[in-house]
Amino acid sequence: xxxxxxxxxxxxxxxxxxxxxxxxxxxxxxxxxxxxxxxxxxxxxxxxxxxxxxxxxxxxxxxxxxxxxxxxxxxxxxxxxxxxxxxxxxxxxxxxxxxxxxxxxxxxxxxxxxxxxxxxxxxxxxxxxxxxxxxxxxxxxxxxxxxxxxxxxxxxxxxxxxxxxxxxxxx
Amino acid sequence: xxxxxxxxxxxxxxxxxxxxxxxxxxxxxxxxxxxxxxxxxxxxxxxxxxxxxxxxxxxxxxxxxxxxxxxxxxxxxxxxxxxxxxxxxxxxxxxxxxxxxxxxxxxxxxxxxxxxxxxxxxxxxxxxxxxxxxxxxxxxxxxxxxxxxxxxxxxxxxxxxxxxxxxxxxxxxxxxxxxxxxxxxx
Amino acid sequence: xxxxxxxxxxxxxxxxxxxxxxxxxxxxxxxxxxxxxxxxxxxxxxxxxxxxxxxxxxxxxxxxxxxxxxxxxxxxxxxxxxxxxxxxxxxxxxxxxxxxxxxxxxxxxxxxxxxxxxxxxxxxxxxxxxxxxxxxxxxxxxxxxxxxxxxxxxxxxxxxxxxx
Numbered sequence: 160x161x162x163x164x165x166x167x168x169x170x171x172x173x174x175x176x177x178x179x180x181x182x183x184x185x186x187x188x189x190x191x192x193x194x195x196x197x198x199x200x201x202x203x204x205x206x207x208x209x210x211x212x213x214x215x216x217x218x219x220x221x222x223x224x225x226x227x228x229x230x231x232x233x234x235x236x237x238x239x240x241x242x243x244x245x246x247x248x249x250x251x252x253x254x255x256x257x258x259x260x261x262x263x264x265x266x267x268x269x270x271x272x273x274x275x276x277x278x279x280x281x282x283x284x285x286x287x288x289x290x291x292x293x294x295x296x297x298x299x300x301x302x303x304x305x306x307x308x309x310x311x312x313x314x315x316x317x318x319x320x321x322x323x324x325x326x327x328x329x330x
Numbered sequence: 331x332x333x334x335x336x337x338x339x340x341x342x343x344x345x346x347x348x349x350x351x352x353x354x355x356x357x358x359x360x361x362x363x364x365x366x367x368x369x370x371x372x373x374x375x376x377x378x379x380x381x382x383x384x385x386x387x388x389x390x391x392x393x394x395x396x397x398x399x400x401x402x403x404x405x406x407x408x409x410x411x412x413x414x415x416x417x418x419x420x421x422x423x424x425x426x427x428x429x430x431x432x433x434x435x436x437x438x439x440x441x442x443x444x445x446x447x448x449x450x451x452x453x454x455x456x457x458x459x460x461x462x463x464x465x466x467x468x469x470x471x472x473x474x475x476x477x478x479x480x481x482x483x484x485x486x487x488x489x490x491x492x493x494x495x496x497x498x499x500x501x502x503x504x505x506x507x508x509x510x511x512x513x514x515x516x
Numbered sequence: 517x518x519x520x521x522x523x524x525x526x527x528x529x530x531x532x533x534x535x536x537x538x539x540x541x542x543x544x545x546x547x548x549x550x551x552x553x554x555x556x557x558x559x560x561x562x563x564x565x566x567x568x569x570x571x572x573x574x575x576x577x578x579x580x581x582x583x584x585x586x587x588x589x590x591x592x593x594x595x596x597x598x599x600x601x602x603x604x605x606x607x608x609x610x611x612x613x614x615x616x617x618x619x620x621x622x623x624x625x626x627x628x629x630x631x632x633x634x635x636x637x638x639x640x641x642x643x644x645x646x647x648x649x650x651x652x653x654x655x656x657x658x659x660x661x662x663x664x665x666x667x668x669x670x671x672x673x674x675x676x677x678x679x680x
Contacts, residue, residue, distance in 0.1 A: 173490070180468065258556075277554050285645055
């Protein structure tokens with residue numbers, strides 16, 4: 160009782176530690192509260208009560224609504240995404256990717272060229288989709304022009320094939 | 331390809347990932363809500379405030395990686411956002427206290443629930459700094475150090491305000507008790 | 517008989533408690549006649565000097581790629597199949613420790629790019645595109661460290677900027 164008195168006084172002076180405050184809370188939630196302390200019970204109960212207050216909206220839902228990417232941060236990642244897909248596009252277009260095949264609607268097609276071209280088209284599509292989200296429609300065409308140089312890859316590939324033929328011819 | 335660009339890229343890459351964001355910020359949404367509710371004294375406004383904060387932090391998440399104590403940082407941001415809201419609204423409408431303060435009627439049995447609500451009103455009637463501090467300490471059980479960071483005060487100032495807040499509540503409790511006794515004994 | 521029943525039961529238990537992986541998802545649907553599937557293999561890396569002075573790096577980079585698999589479904593968004601696949605995919609991304617590199621949403625078109633690194637420098641990249649009536653998954657596997665992957669992307673980012 161004496162100890163609780165002291166603790167209470169210490170509490171109102173703002174000098175109690177968190178541990179001591181927990182002691183006080185325990186004391187007031189128990190059945191052994193001295194009559195002189197009874198008036199403070201509601202105070203400590205209020206603290207416990209308020210801790211139970213919870214937010215209503217599941218905030219994850221809020222975030223989902225906000226997914227419209229803002230220009231500033233997104234450009235970096237869009238570049239990453241586009242860069243990645245371009246890179247892979249080129250990788251596919253390389254000659255000698257010999258193990259490609261497709262299964263279209265259950266039918267297997269063992270044609271490397273076809274498979275690579277299909278994959279290439281999908282990558283181009285991804286790149287366009289990313290570019291579209293990244294810039295407003297007005298500059299979309301500009302971006303598109305920037306992507307077009309990739310079509311030169313097939314030119315390069317042709318050149319490489321020519322080179323290969325030349326080498327074989329010279330043998 | 332200069333090294334400078336490379337490391338800039340990595341810095342962007344090392345930003346806060348979505349899962350981290352979820353863990354560190356969304357999971358303390360209840361705490362943030364209680365803080366906002368205490369400052370704004372209105373549950374709906376608090377809800378909106380937390381939502382605003384989450385959106386703002388999400389947009390900034392690339393720089394958030396450099397923050398050491400995420401929890402404290404979000405609490406601090408929450409308070410500042412609420413204070414800004416209040417300042418703006420001061421020109422328009424005073425945000426009302428949620429509950430009406432009712433004079434206790436000693437002739438009726440005072441139920442525990444009534445008493446608790448009255449305590450809430452007492453705390454809500456404290457000036458913002460004091461009620462923020464007393465709740466952060468007594469409800470959320472935060473260390474003085476953390477409270478000091480959130481309120482941008484020295485630890486000493488926090489202790490002083492904490493003590494003042496508690497004393498004020500104590501006075502009001504005692505006064506109420508006295509008045510109740512006087513009425514009964516007259 | 518009892519032995520067989522127990523074996524079957526155990527097998528079923530294992531089968532059902534086994535979380536779905538990207539591999540099992542692809543295995544499940546690649547022969548399905550409602551889907552289109554493409555597998556691009558590694559093959560030999562016989563590169564020309566496509567990137568100018570960076571050819572050497574890219575050679576290395578490319579040799580680190582192992583495979584690309586693409587799975588595409590054309591179906592109404594409301595169809596049970598589409599919903600089911602998306603659901604399975606969400607679970608895989610969540611349970612498979614994938615992190616998100618890019619997320620865009622623009623007028624009903626969505627692109628999500630995920631990545632993850634598992635032990636021994638195995639890297640996975642998953643590009644998911646969703647638009648009206650079509651869902652497409654592009655799954656790339658390779659062997660490289662996080663730093664190596666990011667390094668390549670930063671380099672290619674420069675090239676992209678210079679293009680347009």
